[in-house]
Amino acid sequence: MTTTSTLPWNGLEMAPPQVLGGVRIVPLLRKTIREDLRLTRRVYTEDVAIVEVDRRTSYVSFVPHGLVANWTEDGGAVFGSQLSAAKETKDGTSFGNFITARGLRKMARREGKRQLRFLPLHVAMEGLLAKHFGGPDIAWSEYSRRVMRSGLSPRSEVAIPGNQIAGLEDALRLFEIHDQQVGVLLFVADTLASAFVVPHPGDYIQLHSTLLTDFYGELIWRNGFFATETTILPDPIAVDQISTLSDLRFEVDQLRKRWESLNEIMAPELLERPLEHQTVYRFKPFTLNRFVSNLDPKEENFIGETICTDDGTLQYLKTYRLSAAQTRRAYLLKQLAAAEWSLDRCAESLDCSTNQLILRLENAGFGYLLHQHVLDGVHASERRR
């Protein structure tokens, strides 16, 4: 089931950012904290993880950790041995000695009555990779036999681990965590690299360092090299308005408010864009969703996942910023699927010739979808022109 809506951003406040080098970290604070959902980290030490998504599909990636959610249904606090750290659960099998691999089952897997394990960001990434994964529904003659047989498989995207991003490690290490903090907005070179929210401040302290092992888009990696420390300050306090101490206090409060609005201005794509949500797992009273933005190549696009309560408050959020090439690929597939995989009709809707569309597909890395003689024909006719 998919729905389209903006991100439910209620109950979260932005504190003034902490800047170190090119990395700007905006703390997210929560006033009312629910005790009935907690997240903990489960470390996987293997070099690679193979996740069985369904009986015929597997997802292969480097997965340094999974998240384990524990909850209660009656709204009471999760505590003590109810937290997954206290509980030994067998989660998949480890293979190999030299290069090791972990076999896991499902992206989000129930591990008991009140426990769910899921793989952060991979839930969203798998959603992106699986989009139109089945390939053409109609056997148009241009598509290769392999595609007709097994769809887009294997479909891959490249992402970069956080420790490769210049300056991120230091910025995360030196960051000072607030008392009520449940998340961050992470900017590299003042581009939103990731948003991360957890239900409880205690969880955030434990999960802060996982931001370094998460993966980021290629764009963010490049930004890391070119980033310089930028100072953006809102208007200073109005000195002329002050005649008593309470005026001074009021002005300082105003300054904090201005910081919050400045932070919001810097992350418009996250807060205002309509997103296409898809339910991944339902565990009463919470729902694990994943979402994709509208994939317009002209805008900033991202994918991510959320856990929301039934009353619509955001409990968990993690986003991934797509690079331009990744957006293009997803966009082309979306257009093709909308045109029922007919190249001619798709070219018409994109306002270009069929040859141009085929070249665009090939440049985006989808040459393998088409018969070789179709590609050769396009090359030849383009050369003749």
Next chain:
Amino acid sequence: MPTSETQAALLREQCEREDLVMFVNACFAATGQTEYYSDQYSQSVSIDFLHQYVLVNYRLVYARALAAGVNHFNQMLIVRNLLRAGAPSDSVQRAEEGGLIAATLRQLPTHRVYKLFQRLATEGVNNRRTRAVIRNYCAARKNQTFEAVKYRNKFRRAVRHAHAEVDGETASFLFSLKAQKRFQEPLFDAYRRAHYSKQAVYELPYSVAEGLAARHGIPRDVFLRNIEPQMTQAEKLRVQNLTRRETKQAVQFDLARSPLTRLAIYVLSLPMEERTSRADELHAALKSAAARTQRKSPLELGKVAAVLDRSRSAWGSRERRRRPLAVAVATHYLLAAASDRYCSFWTPAREIGKTCYQADDKVFLVNASGQSDLATPLLDAIEWRPEQLTLVSDGYENAPVDAVNQIVHAYRQRLAPAHPISFLHANPVFDADHFSPRRLGAAILTIGLRDAEDLNASLRFAKFAAGEATRVELESYLGDIAREFLQDATDQETQP
């Protein structure tokens, strides 16, 4: 662009003054160790550069900085650079420098001096002046025998490097120990015997005995129990936790006798349960240490408020564990002892809701955590209406950035006429990128501060850091304290 001669001269004067102020300020804080925000390499490169720059351009002031109360690390560095550079040709300046070097070495901790000599030997600095300085220092030591044993390798290296005269027995102790059958001097003989006798180990200084005990395979707990009478105060403080772990019983030790900041570091090194259970004892010790510091260099203050930073960065680094927090705690006790009315305001911390402390509250029951929100405690402190307000922070304010600067500026502009407050920011951390302790903004004066005990010296210098005085005044001030320093040194020598 300057258009006239006078403008150019004015600019030059300003530039020179800023250089000197920056240098002395840096010398109060810098230690060349890893800090929370920068590593050891950039710290040492930064401070070395600053020393070289000032040495070449303002040699007279550079030497006089020895008397300004700068920290031991920088005193060592200044002496080393002066000796490396050779003596100046002007005889008056030469005599003054020589006096300052000798006086500084006399009041530096002994191990630092021998470390300095070793460094000079390694670097091959062996001019006539260096040799004379080392010779005079070694000759003037009152318990030379003891030092020859405790710092044997370094002492030997210094003697050899400077061709210093030592008496026959010391010479054979240093250079031909193995050929010797017996020494007249009991300590030398103990050292000789300790190589084969377990009993003799306990006659030696702790740091020497430690290695020999390991060689004899003496169990750690037995060794610690028996060596206790030989330990110095600082050693006892350092091994408190170790001995408690090994022998289940701490060495007997008078907390109140150790220096204030050192004591604060020790207190903060204890686990929270122990801090809580021993709170009264530790509180009393810190108070009496502050009172002792106050007696040594009295500070007379009226109604004082302190805004103290216990954010995550006050955690310090692996080399300077909890130092910024310890300086804040020590400053709390020192100001409480030095002022008529006192209150301290702390940044919010995770474990504890309280942010305002009276002079008699136990401020050490908290760990460094959370953001650097200096604005909230600063507003509370201003509301308390003090005459003087001291901030202790590493200068990295982040919730929000620049708020302290704006608040102080606004207060000066609009509210100061009704109730003037003098603001001061003391920074225990040297910022390598800016060659000085990091500032909180243009509106507030920043001074470097390594130990809370140095607050008095730093405050004396604050007028110059504010940029109110001219360069001539700064130089004459340094000249005066250099004279005072030399006078004190000669007084001490004649008194014994």
